Amino acid sequence: MNIAADAHKQGSSSTVRAAELELREVSKRYPGQQAPAIAKLSFTVPAGEVCVLVGPSGSGKTTAMRLINRMIPITGGDIILGGRSVLDRDPRELRREIGYVIQQVGLFPHRTIEQNIATVPTLLGWPKARIAARVAELWDLIGMRKDELSGRYPAQLSGGQRQRVGVARALAADPPLLLMDEPFGAIDPINRARLQDEFLRLQQQVRKTVVFVTHDIDEAIKMGDRIAILRDGGAIAQYDTPAEILRSPADDFVAQFVGADRGIKRLSLIQLGDLALLPPAGARPQDAAAAPLVPEVPLTMSARDALSLLLTSRATRLLAVDDAGGVRGIVTLELLHRWLAEDGTPAGAAGGADGASAVSAESLGAPSHETGEADVAARARSGA
Amino acid sequence: MKLLAAAGPVIPEYAKHSVACVVHNHTFCWEWVTGNWAAVLWPALRQHIYLVLLAVSIGFALSMALALIAHRYRWFERPTILVTTFLYTIPSLALFELLVAPVGANLYAAEIALVSYTLLVLFRNILTGLRAVPGEVLDAADGMGMTRTQALLQVELPLALPAIIAGLRIAVVTTIALATIVYTIYDAGLGVPIHVALGEGPFKTELIAAGALTIGLAVLCDGALVLTQRALTPWLRARSQGG
Numbered sequence: 001m002n003i004a005a006d007a008h009k010q011g012s013s014s015t016v017r018a019a020e021l022e023l024r025e026v027s028k029r030y031p032g033q034q035a036p037a038i039a040k041l042s043f044t045v046p047a048g049e050v051c052v053l054v055g056p057s058g059s060g061k062t063t064a065m066r067l068i069n070r071m072i073p074i075t076g077g078d079i080i081l082g083g084r085s086v087l088d089r090d091p092r093e094l095r096r097e098i099g100y101v102i103q104q105v106g107l108f109p110h111r112t113i114e115q116n117i118a119t120v121p122t123l124l125g126w127p128k129a130r131i132a133a134r135v136a137e138l139w140d141l142i143g144m145r146k147d148e149l150s151g152r153y154p155a156q157l158s159g160g161q162r163q164r165v166g167v168a169r170a171l172a173a174d175p176p177l178l179l180m181d182e183p184f185g186a187i188d189p190i191n192r193a194r195l196q197d198e199f200l201r202l203q204q205q206v207r208k209t210v211v212f213v214t215h216d217i218d219e220a221i222k223m224g225d226r227i228a229i230l231r232d233g234g235a236i237a238q239y240d241t242p243a244e245i246l247r248s249p250a251d252d253f254v255a256q257f258v259g260a261d262r263g264i265k266r267l268s269l270i271q272l273g274d275l276a277l278l279p280p281a282g283a284r285p286q287d288a289a290a291a292p293l294v295p296e297v298p299l300t301m302s303a304r305d306a307l308s309l310l311l312t313s314r315a316t317r318l319l320a321v322d323d324a325g326g327v328r329g330i331v332t333l334e335l336l337h338r339w340l341a342e343d344g345t346p347a348g349a350a351g352g353a354d355g356a357s358a359v360s361a362e363s364l365g366a367p368s369h370e371t372g373e374a375d376v377a378a379r380a381r382s383g384a
Numbered sequence: 385m386k387l388l389a390a391a392g393p394v395i396p397e398y399a400k401h402s403v404a405c406v407v408h409n410h411t412f413c414w415e416w417v418t419g420n421w422a423a424v425l426w427p428a429l430r431q432h433i434y435l436v437l438l439a440v441s442i443g444f445a446l447s448m449a450l451a452l453i454a455h456r457y458r459w460f461e462r463p464t465i466l467v468t469t470f471l472y473t474i475p476s477l478a479l480f481e482l483l484v485a486p487v488g489a490n491l492y493a494a495e496i497a498l499v500s501y502t503l504l505v506l507f508r509n510i511l512t513g514l515r516a517v518p519g520e521v522l523d524a525a526d527g528m529g530m531t532r533t534q535a536l537l538q539v540e541l542p543l544a545l546p547a548i549i550a551g552l553r554i555a556v557v558t559t560i561a562l563a564t565i566v567y568t569i570y571d572a573g574l575g576v577p578i579h580v581a582l583g584e585g586p587f588k589t590e591l592i593a594a595g596a597l598t599i600g601l602a603v604l605c606d607g608a609l610v611l612t613q614r615a616l617t618p619w620l621r622a623r624s625q626g627g
Contacts, residue, residue: 095527
């Protein structure tokens with residue numbers, strides 16, 4: 001069977017891996033209601049990025065998401081997906097090109113896992129062999145073992161497994177856009193963190209454009225390349241990278257929403273390797289008895305975890321160690337404090353002023369003010 | 385129709401079977417049963433199955449149509465429940481007699497009555513089954529681009545199957561019982577030998593045999609439906625096996 005030819009026949013959904021999404025002054029007003037549910041919402045999600053819609057309940061984040069695949073009809077403005085208005089599309093065709101994941105997953109209880117994953121390809125009329133090949137691929141992608149779960153029904157899976165299958169089902173037809181409505185909201189905290197990490201790893205591979213709805217700002221910071229904070233009435237309070245929102249909230253609403261601990265949240269976005277560490281020269285104590293006072297930590301540790309360690313151990317400094325065991329630099333409370341206080345000025349510049357070692361320059365390069373923290377954040381997430 | 389017409393007279397001639405137990409008027413006479421199987425009991429059983437199958441099939445088709453309309457248009461439920469409940473509460477003997485004037489004492493009258501008694505339970509069960517499909521499952525079907533018809537055929541009806549078959553079981557068993565009084569207007573079914581026996585003094589073999597056949601038929605049909613449901617809903621058993 002000629003898969004390439006088939007892919008061509010199936011049209012754009014199979015050839016475009018991710019598409020840019022643009023909302024242009026999108027409005028939604030329900031009949032008989034004074035205030036609009038969504039008012040002139042505009043933002044652009046570049047292809048392959050995760051945009052998190054976050055806000056208190058009633059801010060219309062789920063409504064905004066469902067406008068995109070036209071499950072809720074819009075009453076004003078336009079939505080452009082991959083250069084084409086969604087309003088020009090047949091809604092059913094459009095939805096088959098957009099992956100859809102919801103909190104309760106909504107797997108079909110009467111269908112096996114494979115049949116569930118194959119839903120959209122089946123609707124699209126793919127040949128059986130191609131569906132089977134794609135399902136096999138997705139087993140691997142979501143990290144589930146086919147031999148254990150093949151032929152099972154959703155009721156036989158754990159909540160986490162169901163959610164993974166839900167993601168696989170959404171990705172089955174290789175859609176350019178993925179909509180996720182609180183996908184991990186019903187999962188216990190430990191498994192939620194695991195699923196979040198898994199999804200970020202998956203996203204590194206598939207690079208879809210993702211619109212991710214949550215009410216949890218921590219999840220938004222962790223998952224988003226960009227965050228759109230919505231306030232009552234479906235208006236955007238701020239749309240920016242997580243690092244930028246934490247560093248300079250646009251107003252009191254945003255500041256309150258991200259929390260008084262936003263400084264600490266910023267630390268969670270960077271790894272020690274991204275900081276301008278103090279020079280390591282002669283840092284490793286020769287005296288073994290002194291070792292517990294200077295714990296060695298990996299370069300991939302988040303600055304937040306390092307802060308926690310500094311506050312709770314008797315140590316006043318940490319030795320950042322690379323994979324090979326070589327000491328790359330020293331972390332102190334003062335260093336973390338200075339990084340935060342300097343308003344997130346790229347650590348390379350700050351480090352340079354301190355005459356720090358080459359470690360920082362090597363790990364950060366010479367980032368511009370604009371992209372530096374975004375890069376750092378992306379790296380922190382990919383290592384998560 | 386042909387089947388019923390071919391049945392012929394069902395009044396037994398006792399003189400031909402003047403075996404000991406008939407002569408001595410025992411309550412149950414096995415030789416009578418074997419002697420009259422081909423002439424009396426088997427034709428009556430076949431007619432009975434035909435009456436029930438026809439009534440339940442038509443009733444199911446009607447109820448399915450009504451339930452699908454009520455599933456889509458909520459307002460349709462109340463009037464349908466009202467009418468089917470009204471039909472259900474009419475005393476069956478009276479309904480059979482009432483239908484003779486407009487329709488005649490024939491198969492049509494019998495079927496109209498039998499069908500009208502199946503509607504309430506079938507309509508209610510089908511609608512309940514359709515409405516019990518979880519909202520998030522429908523949301524997912526919609527969000528993945530299923531059309532209404534696809535969602536109905538591929539998701540809603542399969543998930544409503546347990547409720548639908550539960551309704552069918554009740555409808556089949558009650559119709560099997562009810563069809564024994566079809567004899568009052570139309571000469572067919574297991575009601576005929578029962579009726580004959582009732583008018584015959586102490587000899588009750590016919591009544592017992594026909595009654596046993598009625599019960600046996602009901603049990604058999606019910607069991608068949610249970611097995612059908614098990615075969616059609618493997619996911620329900622999977623749930624109890626797995627976590």
